Amino acid sequence: MPDRNVVSWTTLISGYVNQGWECGGSSLFCEMRREGIRPNEFCFSSVLKGCVMKLDLRFGVQVHGEVIKVGFLGDGFVGSCLVDLYVKCGELGNAGKVFYSMPELNAVLWNVLLNGYAQLGDSRETLRLFCSVNEREMKFNKFTLCTVLKGCVKSGDLTAGQVLHCIAVKIGCESAEFLGCTLVDMYSKCGLVDDALLVFSNLKCDDTVTWSAMIDCLAQNGREYEAAELFCSMKRAGLTPNQYTLASLASAATQLGVLYCKTIHAYVYKYGFESDNVICNAMITMYLGLGLFNDGYRVFNGMRHRDVVSWNSLLSGFHNKGTCDQGNPTCDQGIPIFKQMLVEGYTPSTSTYISTVGLCSSLTEINFGRQVHAYIIKDSLSSDNNIGTALIDMYAKCSCMKDAEGIFNRLYTKDLITWTAIIAGYAHNSQEEKAIACFCQMQTEGYRPNEFTISSCLKACSGIASLVIGRLLHSHAIKSGNLGEVVVASAVVELYGKCGSIEEAELIFSGMDSHDTVAYNTLICEYVNHRQGEKALEAFKNMLDKCVSPDGVTFLGILSACRYMGLVEEGRKIFYAMSEVYRIIPSIKHYACMVDILARLGRHGEVESFIQQMNVPPDASEFRLQCLQL
Helix, strand or coil: CCCCCHHHHHHHHHHHHHCCCHHHHHHHHHHHHHCCCCCCHHHHHHHHHHHHHCCCHHHHHHHHHHHHHHCCCCCHHHHHHHHHHHHHCCCHHHHHHHHHHCCCCCHHHHHHHHHHHHHCCCHHHHHHHHHHHHHCCCCCCHHHHHHHHHHHHHHCCHHHHHHHHHHHHHHCCCCCHHHHHHHHHHHHHCCCHHHHHHHHHCCCCCCHHHHHHHHHHHHHCCCHHHHHHHHHHHHHCCCCCCHHHHHHHHHHHCCCCHHHHHHHHHHHHHCCCCCCHHHHHHHHHHHHHCCCHHHHHHHHHCCCCCCHHHHHHHHHHHHHHCCCCCCCCCHHHHHHHHHHHHHCCCCCCHHHHHHHHHHHHHHCCHHHHHHHHHHHHHCCCCCCHHHHHHHHHHHHHCCCHHHHHHHHHHCCCCCHHHHHHHHHHHHHCCCHHHHHHHHHHHHHCCCCCCHHHHHHHHHHHHHCCCHHHHHHHHHHHHHHCCCCCHHHHHHHHHHHHHCCCHHHHHHHHHCCCCCCHHHHHHHHHHHHHCCCHHHHHHHHHHHHHCCCCCCHHHHHHHHHHHHHHCCHHHHHHHHHHHHHCCCCCCCHHHHHHHHHHHHHCCCHHHHHHHHHCCCCCCCHHHHHHHHHHC
């Protein structure tokens, strides 16, 4: 062009910025200024838009200087771009200065500043600005309300959100799709599913995003069947699900069974999302949550572009499941997965370390756990409270309480979970006095114990048979309302049983609202400890009648009861039912207990035959030790 003016330059700069070439737009602006062309308000707006897109605060400040120099600071478009730039870069002080220096404040400027505070989750300042809009008698619209509501969602300020909902009803924009979607999201985040459903039912929309938000709300709040039903309604309405819809359904599918999981996987292929990371990560978690490790592996291995979340989904599946069904990989394969992740050059996140440390804790792999701890220190994450708690738990379960104490003392901030981990560690390692002292110190520092803290401390009292302190803790549990929790009530049953008050243990057990496997195991083991085999067998029968699934601890207690009572045939029947009916693989303790049942009645030929038929060849020293203990 023989003659280029500000319009020509602005057109080219705007084109570069709109196509995502922000650096090219900045370079063109500098070249234009070198040629002596004076920018106008549209040119400034385009350049500042590019600065916002790449969060280039340094160049944006220079452009701000040019704006002041040329005299366009009072322009509404330029001012909005400057406010947006400072807000997106976290410079809210400068954003406020530009905002209040504008000669005329319009709705666009208010919305830009409100959106900045909302994105940061500062609901208090967002609401203050919104009230300022009312005080200036400016007309706000549904977009303004939506912006302020997003701030309430991010900060979890339900009361403010409900006030804004009332305003939306008053001005008649409650049924606007994007505003309704934000209201659904807000009530979902606050756990008010019924309110979210009421808002959703009043919306007349064919928007997949809103339907997906409602499905996710139901899935995240434990109403998986309703989420599945709503998905069916969505399909009947002729809407096509997106990857977020299917990811939400995958997170709910674990509670709906294997067939539903396979159905969701089929939908993923039907709509062409099999390569989407969000979906694949959700499906890995879905399959591993049901113990379908081969299917989870298949999804993981089929991913073209894995990310850290993919590896975390795989690791957390091993960590959370702990034990696996026969024929599937066991949880000890989680450690090689972590190693492979490092080999392939992925940087572990906080979640990665928590899952891996949890695996080391479950497997009591202290040597590898120390190596992971070294990686954590190297990545400067040793002060992270969640990682610190996981490390405390690992060292405690591996009987390294000095290491656990060292981590606990070095943490800058401690929460209730951290205190509970160290108390449980002391109780687990027979340092009951320290557990009780730590419990008292925790309360002195203002932390209110939860059901897990109280149950851990009760176990410590059981270990030293301290009935006096145990009664105090029992009273504390009643006062705090935690006695209704099964884990606390079971610990109280164990306390009274260990302290010789089996009648009180029975009374607590009978007063429980519900009984799980742990509760029955506690009562059965205490009956066995008090040589009341008949009551142990009766409790076992009652347990099966109420459809409570027994585990390995249950059968160990029942076999011990048969041993004391000399019930050979009953013991043999229970032992074989353990593997054949309940699919529980007997441990060395179960075998040793069965040998003792036979040996006590002098059936040495049967003992020899039984040992030869054992599926797992015993370690001679361990087997002998178990028999001596029995």
